[in-house]
Amino acid sequence: MNSLEEYKRLIExxxxxxxxxxxxxxxxxxxxxxxxxxxxxxxxxxxxMGYGVFNDHVERALHQALAIELFxxxxxxxxxxxxxxxxxxxxxxxxxxxxxPTAILSxxxxxxxxxxxxxxxxxxxxxxxxxxxxxxxxEVCEGQQMDMDxxxxxxxxxxxxxxxxxxxxSVLIGAAIQIGALRAGADASEAGxxxxxxxxxxxxxxMLDDYLDVFGQSEKTGKVExxxxxxxxxxxxxxxxxxHADEQSKNELLSIYENRTSKSNAEKVxxxxxxxxxxxxxxxxxxxxxDYYHIGVNLLKSADFQRERIKPLLTLADSxxxxxx
Amino acid sequence: MNSLEEYKRLIExxxxxxxxxxxxxxxxxxxxxxxxxxxxxxxxxxxxMGYGVFNDHVERALHQALAIELFxxxxxxxxxxxxxxxxxxxxxxxxxxxxxPTAILSxxxxxxxxxxxxxxxxxxxxxxxxxxxxxxxxEVCEGQQMDMDxxxxxxxxxxxxxxxxxxxxSVLIGAAIQIGALRAGADASEAGxxxxxxxxxxxxxxMLDDYLDVFGQSEKTGKVExxxxxxxxxxxxxxxxxxHADEQSKNELLSIYENRTSKSNAEKVxxxxxxxxxxxxxxxxxxxxxDYYHIGVNLLKSADFQRERIKPLLTLADSxxxxxx
Numbered sequence: 001m002n003s004l005e006e007y008k009r010l011i012e013x014x015x016x017x018x019x020x021x022x023x024x025x026x027x028x029x030x031x032x033x034x035x036x037x038x039x040x041x042x043x044x045x046x047x048x049m050g051y052g053v054f055n056d057h058v059e060r061a062l063h064q065a066l067a068i069e070l071f072x073x074x075x076x077x078x079x080x081x082x083x084x085x086x087x088x089x090x091x092x093x094x095x096x097x098x099x100x101p102t103a104i105l106s107x108x109x110x111x112x113x114x115x116x117x118x119x120x121x122x123x124x125x126x127x128x129x130x131x132x133x134x135x136x137x138x139e140v141c142e143g144q145q146m147d148m149d150x151x152x153x154x155x156x157x158x159x160x161x162x163x164x165x166x167x168x169x170s171v172l173i174g175a176a177i178q179i180g181a182l183r184a185g186a187d188a189s190e191a192g193x194x195x196x197x198x199x200x201x202x203x204x205x206x207m208l209d210d211y212l213d214v215f216g217q218s219e220k221t222g223k224v225e226x227x228x229x230x231x232x233x234x235x236x237x238x239x240x241x242x243x244h245a246d247e248q249s250k251n252e253l254l255s256i257y258e259n260r261t262s263k264s265n266a267e268k269v270x271x272x273x274x275x276x277x278x279x280x281x282x283x284x285x286x287x288x289x290x291d292y293y294h295i296g297v298n299l300l301k302s303a304d305f306q307r308e309r310i311k312p313l314l315t316l317a318d319s320x321x322x323x324x325x
Numbered sequence: 326m327n328s329l330e331e332y333k334r335l336i337e338x339x340x341x342x343x344x345x346x347x348x349x350x351x352x353x354x355x356x357x358x359x360x361x362x363x364x365x366x367x368x369x370x371x372x373x374m375g376y377g378v379f380n381d382h383v384e385r386a387l388h389q390a391l392a393i394e395l396f397x398x399x400x401x402x403x404x405x406x407x408x409x410x411x412x413x414x415x416x417x418x419x420x421x422x423x424x425x426p427t428a429i430l431s432x433x434x435x436x437x438x439x440x441x442x443x444x445x446x447x448x449x450x451x452x453x454x455x456x457x458x459x460x461x462x463x464e465v466c467e468g469q470q471m472d473m474d475x476x477x478x479x480x481x482x483x484x485x486x487x488x489x490x491x492x493x494x495s496v497l498i499g500a501a502i503q504i505g506a507l508r509a510g511a512d513a514s515e516a517g518x519x520x521x522x523x524x525x526x527x528x529x530x531x532m533l534d535d536y537l538d539v540f541g542q543s544e545k546t547g548k549v550e551x552x553x554x555x556x557x558x559x560x561x562x563x564x565x566x567x568x569h570a571d572e573q574s575k576n577e578l579l580s581i582y583e584n585r586t587s588k589s590n591a592e593k594v595x596x597x598x599x600x601x602x603x604x605x606x607x608x609x610x611x612x613x614x615x616d617y618y619h620i621g622v623n624l625l626k627s628a629d630f631q632r633e634r635i636k637p638l639l640t641l642a643d644s645x646x647x648x649x650x
Contacts, residue, residue, distance in 0.1 A: 024470040078433060082426035101407035101473055104429060108403060108436065109466040115440055116459045119451070126444070126451045134441045141434040145349040148426055 002058060004316065007045045014062045015069065030094050030106040034073050037089045042316070043176045044069040049312045050180025050194055053305055061183045064129070067117035068176045071133075074110035075140060077103050082148065111137075121183055129182045132191070136175035143168030150234065158239055162203070170202030177313065193303050194313075200296030201317045207289035208321060210235040214273060215282060226269030232257045236288065240281040249275050293321050327383060329641065332370045339387045340394065355419050355431040359398050362414045367641070368501045369394040374637045375505025375519055378630055386508045389454070392442035393501045396458075399435040400465060400497075402428050407473065436462075446508055454507045457516070461500035468492030475559065483564055487528065495527030502638065518628050519638075525621030526642045532614035533646060535560040539598060540607060551594030557582045561613065565606040574600050618646050 002010075019032045044065035051061035079085075080093040081103050087093060095103035118133055119126055146164040150156045178195035186194075213228045214237060228235055234257065242253060253275050255261045256268045263271060276282045297317060300310055327335075344357045369390035376386035404410075405418040406428050412418060420428035443458055444451055471489040475481045503520035511519075538553045539562060553560055559567075559582065567578060578600050580586045581593045588596060601607045622642060625635055 024467055024474055026474065027467065027470045074433075078429050082429060102470070104403050104407060105466055105470055107433075108399075109463065111433065111436055112459060112462045112466065115455070116463075119455050119459075123448045123452055126455075127448050130440070130444050130451075134437060134444075137437045138434065138441075141430055141437065142349055142352065145352045145427070145430055149349055149351065 011041045011044045046176040047180035050177035051184045053309045054184035063117040063120040064183050067114045070110045070114040074107045077107040136171045139167040139171045165206045169206045170199045173202030174198030197296045197300040200292045204289045204293035211285050229272045236285050237281050241279045244279040336366045336369045371501040372505035375502035376509045378634045379509035388442040388445040389508050392439045395435045395439040399432045402432040457503050461496045464492040464496045490531045494531045495524045498527030499523030522621045522625040525617045529614045529618035536610050554597045561610050562606050566604045569604040
């Protein structure tokens with residue numbers, strides 16, 4: 001069985017080989033740029049691990065792994081335009097370094113190339129792989145639109161929020177494993193179970209992310225500490241706290257999130273932390289992340305897979321939950 | 326054999342049936358909006374006609390026809406953002422009516438849905454159809470980037486310009502017919518020949534468009550007369566004229582295209598027309614359009630297809646060349 005490092009090396013090699021397009025320069029340079037900004041490559045690794053549940057020759061799923069990585073980076077480029085973000089992993093975003101038109105177009109081309117790579121497989125495997133990919137891709141777009149719509153609303157329910165992050169981030173984690181499995185010839189129910197494992201781990205991962213954004217040790221992240229608070233991003237921490245706080249705390253919370261306060265950034269984050277602790281929103285979110293993690297892990301363990309073959313998936317899921325940043 | 330009106334009705338019915346998505350509202354409303362702005366539906370009709378060369382049951386290619394129409398509208402939405410266009414067919418563009426983020430996202434979703442519809446076909450047909458679609462889609466993106474790059478340059482050659490419009494507009498015409506043919510089970514060489522017919526007709530069509538923009542009877546178009554001149558769009562008319570004009574005419578031409586003149590819009594267009602006539606650029610472009618048209622038509626006529634089966638394609642190509650607006 002391959003180690004995480006071996007999986008990652010396979011992915012990095014194949015990205016280097018792949019991202020060597022030519023004309024027009026602006027278009028291909030920007031694609032090379034975003035693909036080489038680094039990152040943990042969790043999603044393409046999950047494709048290989050999904051394949052590895054059924055077959056040892058994980059290198060046969062490399063084009064599908066690359067397809068998932070290209071799709072992920074397509075969403076990053078377009079989301080960064082929509083969110084008016086200047087930086088991505090500490091570097092200029094594509095629309096800042098080149099231009100918005102080039103960023104729109106590079107994203108479009110990456111989506112097309114994702115399909116091209118996905119479909120580099122035996123014809124009989126294409127219908128289920130395409131269906132999995134199309135469903136996922138549609139939901140990711142819907143999730144991003146929901147995220148933007150929610151910014152204009154103050155009455156978002158927890159269920160709606162969880163549905164949004166499920167679509168925006170978790171289904172891609174699930175589909176990565178599912179597509180790897182389908183590429184190996186898995187049947188729909190086996191692949192579907194791996195998808196559900198991935199979606200639950202993805203939800204746990206996103207919730208832990210939201211938790212660590214406010215309560216993590218920021219020196220390791222490179223992110224602004226409490227960026228979600230300062231950007232007014234209403235994660236479960238906010239939604240839970242707002243629902244359970246008294247009137248005065250509610251007002252204070254809103255004044256922080258809507259930037260109607262004379263507090264410094266650091267003071268805002270500290271004040272929000274206190275409010276979250278008083279309502280128990282920190283513990284609530286952390287517990288919820290753990291719950292989704294356990295649902296996913298139990299699903300996988302109780303299925304009829306060889307223990308040795310699902311070990312890489314369980315190890316990766318575990319390592320995602322162990323991080324403190 | 327179906328008439329053009331019957332083909333169009335089939336397409337309109339299937340667009341109406343298709344464009345009835347639900348949540349999130351902003352996303353699906355914007356897609357419905359652009360799909361129902363009208364247009365001649367030439368590209369999806371060409372898919373049906375390509376299918377009709379081999380098989381009478383053209384309704385079986387309706388999802389592929391819709392895929393091509395969705396792809397076309399995806400490029401319109403994203404191009405309108407890049408070109409900062411406010412109007413499309415006399416109505417507000419999607420990014421003006423909603424917002425840029427929603428326009429980016431609706432375009433993305435339409436591209437995904439295009440793949441979904443394209444691949445609604447027997448598995449053994451998917452590899453050639455996907456390859457045709459991916460090659461076309463890649464070139465369309467490259468063509469749009471070239472078009473934007475050319476705006477910054479004054480030394481674009483005729484060959485480069487023709488390569489750009491081939492990629493930006495003609496390959497989609499070719500691929501529409503090709504994909505219809507492949508959907509009917511045509512072999513690669515038959516489908517390839519129909520593609521070449523389409524590309525040549527597409528080039529003729531685009532060149533006639535550029536000609537009519539300056540020399541057409543504008544009351545019928547709804548476009549600003551001479552929009553290309555006023556927007557500084559350097560089509561073959563400009564490139565040919567600039568290469569053949571004397572120094573004084575060159576300067577006058579540049580002053581019009583770079584908006585360094587006190588002339589009114591109408592005066593600019595009239596002056597440009599005169600310059601084009603002096604260098605014979607009008608005749609040159611019109612002749613070039615006719616040449617490509619004849620290359621395409623001869624290719625098709627000399628191939629081994631039943632005359633009756635290619636008649637709709639020839640009739641449509643002919644009608645595209647007969648328009649005066």
